[in-house]
Amino acid sequence: MKLTFLGGAGEYGRSCFLLEHDHGALLIDCGVMKKKGSFINTYPTLTPSIAKRVSHVLVTHAHEDHTLSLPYLKKLGFTGTVLATSQTIEQTIEYFSKWRQKVETEGDTLPYEKEDEEGLSFEALDDKCTNFWISLTDTVSIMYGRSGHTIGSLWYAVQVDGKTVFFSGDYSLESTLLNYEWPKIGAKPDLAVMDGAYGDFNVTQDTLLEQVMIKLHYALEKRDRVLLQVPLVGKSQELLAAVKHRLLMKGADQIVVEKALYEASKNFGKHSDWLVDHTTAAFFDSLGNGGVTVADSPNEVANGSIGFFTAETLVEKDDWKHDRSTHIISPGPENQELKRMAEVTSIAYSKVMLKVHPGKDETEALLSRLMPKRTVFTHGVRKDVEALVGALHSRTRFLTGEVGVTVEV
Numbered sequence: 130m131k132l133t134f135l136g137g138a139g140e141y142g143r144s145c146f147l148l149e150h151d152h153g154a155l156l157i158d159c160g161v162m163k164k165k166g167s168f169i170n171t172y173p174t175l176t177p178s179i180a181k182r183v184s185h186v187l188v189t190h191a192h193e194d195h196t197l198s199l200p201y202l203k204k205l206g207f208t209g210t211v212l213a214t215s216q217t218i219e220q221t222i223e224y225f226s227k228w229r230q231k232v233e234t235e236g237d238t239l240p241y242e243k244e245d246e247e248g249l250s251f252e253a254l255d256d257k258c259t260n261f262w263i264s265l266t267d268t269v270s271i272m273y274g275r276s277g278h279t280i281g282s283l284w285y286a287v288q289v290d291g292k293t294v295f296f297s298g299d300y301s302l303e304s305t306l307l308n309y310e311w312p313k314i315g316a317k318p319d320l321a322v323m324d325g326a327y328g329d330f331n332v333t334q335d336t337l338l339e340q341v342m343i344k345l346h347y348a349l350e351k352r353d354r355v356l357l358q359v360p361l362v363g364k365s366q367e368l369l370a371a372v373k374h375r376l377l378m379k380g381a382d383q384i385v386v387e388k389a390l391y392e393a394s395k396n397f398g399k400h401s402d403w404l405v406d407h408t409t410a411a412f413f414d415s416l417g418n419g420g421v422t423v424a425d426s427p428n429e430v431a432n433g434s435i436g437f438f439t440a441e442t443l444v445e446k447d448d449w450k451h452d453r454s455t456h457i458i459s460p461g462p463e464n465q466e467l468k469r470m471a472e473v474t475s476i477a478y479s480k481v482m483l484k485v486h487p488g489k490d491e492t493e494a495l496l497s498r499l500m501p502k503r504t505v506f507t508h509g510v511r512k513d514v515e516a517l518v519g520a521l522h523s524r525t526r527f528l529t530g531e532v533g534v535t536v537e538v
Contacts, residue, residue, distance in 0.1 A: 130292050130538035132320065136160070136173035138507045138530030139514075142194040145173035146296070146322060146507075147183075150289045152268045154179070156186040157285060157296050157322075159202050160194040161228070165235070172198050172240065174532065180205035185265060187273075188213035189298030190282035191220035192363075197228050203249055204241035212271075215253040216281030216400065220362070222246075256281070256402075260313045262288065276300040277309035278485060279363050280396070280403050286314050292538050295321040295499060299508065301484060302491040303334040306367040306397075308405050311498055318501040319538050321525070325506030326486035328513030329520040334484050338371050341460065341481050345372070345435065348456040353477070355435045356427050358443055358459040358467060362393050364483045368460060369394060369421075369437060370409050383434040384421045390437055391416060391423045440464030450474040489520050496523035505530040 130150045137144030142162035148155045162171045180202050188211060189195055199211060199221070213221065225246045232239050259274040272286040278299040285296045295318040302309050348355045359365035372384060386394065398414030401407050422429075426446045430436035432454055440459075444467050449455045455476050457467070460483040471478035486508070487495070496504065505528040506514045518527045528536060 130289055130294065131535050132294065132322070132538060133535040134507070134530050134532050135175060135179075136162075136198075136532055137194070138505070138532055138534065139511050140532065141326065141509060143171070143173050143198065144189075144195050144508060145175070145198065147179060148287060148294060149182075150269070152266070152289070153184050154182045155269070155287065156183050156202070157287075158189055158195040158298075159186055159198040160192070161197040163193050168240065172201055175202055175205055177205045180207040183207055184209045186211045187271065187285050187287070187296070188217055188221065189276065189285065189296065190279055191217045191224055192279070192299070193224055193228060195299075196221045196224060199249055200225065200239075200241040200245040203245040209250070211249055211251045212254055213251065214256045214281040214283060216256075216403075217283075218251045218253055220281065221251075254283070259310055272312070272314060274310035274312055275308060275403065277302060277304045277307045279307065280400050282307075284312060286312060286318065293318045293320075294538055295501060297321070297323045297495065299324050299326070299486055300491075300495075301334070301487060302494060303484065303488070304367060304405070305334060305338065306370055306405060306409060307403055314499070318499055319503065320536065321496070321499055321501035321504045322530075323492065323495070323504055323506050324486055325492070325509035325514045325517050327484065327488055327517075328509060329489045329516040330484075331489040331520075332482070333488070333490075337482050337484060338368075338375065341368065341458075341483065342371070342375050344458060344479055344481055348458070348477075349433060349435075351454075352433045353454050353456040354430045354432045354452070356430065356443060356449060356455060356457045357435060357437050358440050358457060358464060359390070359437055360462070361390055361439055364460055364485050365390060365437060366394050366397050366413070368483060370412060372435060373412060374409075383431065385424045385430045385434055385436040386416070386421045387436075387438045387442055388423050388425055390439065391421065440467050443467050444470065450476055452476075489517060492517065493521055493523060496521070496525060501525050503528055503536075505536065 133147040135145040144158040146157040270288045273283045276282045401410030504525045
């Protein structure tokens with residue numbers, strides 16, 4: 130086997146890894162670079178030859194930087210099958226629509242047609258059948274398990290002719306919301322492709338959540354209204370559950386949630402087996418029964434209350450910038466336009482950290498469990514990856530990954 134990085138190595142975005150073997154080829158993820166740039170920097174370095182040779186794409190999760198080049202792959206001649214959990218498939222199709230709308234609104238052109246989105250062949254993996262080897266073809270076997278990143282997210286192991294490659298996907302061992310399944314591969318992987326997004330950052334999720342709660346308490350004690358800028362799916366749900374459980378509504382008059390975020394959060398209640406505990410699932414399931422207040426605009430958040438809104442909504446419905454009692458808190462990813470608006474109008478703005486990728490100790494723990502012969506970090510810029518490698522004590526040979534680099538397995 131050999132692994133070629135078509136994107137996502139030495140950079141943060143457009144994850145796309147080509148795994149070739151004597152009998153064919155697979156892709157692991159096929160995403161875009163979300164920040165605006167040239168075509169060559171937005172999409173992976175795919176070619177018609179690669180697209181026609183690939184039989185399957187293994188998708189770790191639905192986020193844009195892992196899925197939104199799938200229609201482009203189809204346009205180039207891909208006729209194979211996209212494998213993912215049913216939750217990831219459903220979310221991916223929604224992301225296709227949002228990406229198309231975003232690109233067209235910005236006056237740009239997609240490198241594929243809507244028919245390429247609709248022509249993709251998806252097959253749902255059984256999310257109850259984790260940590261078992263499954264025959265993909267006569268010569269290829271795969272294993273997968275839950276990665277703790279979002280609902281439906283997976284890690285994968287691929288085995289061909291006695292050689293094994295492990296792909297961590299985006300993962301978290303410390304999520305207070307989502308569970309993680311340790312890989313039971315049965316042998317040391319010949320190569321591990323690991324999430325290195327946070328470099329050597331090493332603060333626990335519990336500590337970070339407590340820091341966020343302190344920041345919220347401070348704002349609420351001043352009777353400010355707090356607007357939390359959050360993504361639609363991901364750390365927003367972990368933070369929503371944490372605010373409910375840790376603040377216990379003391380000092381907060383109300384929790385207000387944007388309508389689209391409310392719908393996405395309600396969905397978490399339908400997937401209790403993906404969550405750390407069932408009480409959290411019950412909380413999400415009961416959101417519409419007095420758990421939170423649903424709103425269309427941040428202007429509906431009263432002083433002394435907490436509102437959860439996406440950056441897009443905060444930018445579009447910007448009457449908040451005329452109210453000096455507003456405090457915007459962003460757990461990331463930060464929106465630069467929103468940040469500039471707050472600075473210009475002298476509205477209080479705070480950046481806080483909340484993890485959706487592994488810290489150094491989490492990386493050390495997974496490597497100690499896997500004991501791979503060689504390891505390469507992706508999903509991070511080179512300086513962060515180098516800092517991580519320098520801080521680790523694992524007995525593995527570290528390789529440098531860059532777009533265009535091929536690693537022999």
